[in-house]
Amino acid sequence: MSAAAAVNAPVETKAKDELSPKECLTCRIIGTGALAGVGLYALQASRPHAPGSVIGKRITAGVGVGFLIASVFRYAQP
Numbered sequence: 001m002s003a004a005a006a007v008n009a010p011v012e013t014k015a016k017d018e019l020s021p022k023e024c025l026t027c028r029i030i031g032t033g034a035l036a037g038v039g040l041y042a043l044q045a046s047r048p049h050a051p052g053s054v055i056g057k058r059i060t061a062g063v064g065v066g067f068l069i070a071s072v073f074r075y076a077q078p
Helices: 003-007 025-045 054-076
Strands: none
Touching: 025 054
16 A cells, blocks of 8 residues: 555544543532532522522522532433
């Protein structure tokens, strides 16, 4: 095989699944737990008898719910 033929040889394309990284179950569980822990912490910080303004507590509660939703999506990710 000549050098020119080697350069023009077709390159095998990998399937999309082969190019995307796969994560182990342990990594998925740790990531889900971290997001859920931050979400629960934010919800705890937004409780009624915590110090702070009402608007700040509502924002913190929204952030907490967002982290909990992200943890569900993180675990359900294919």
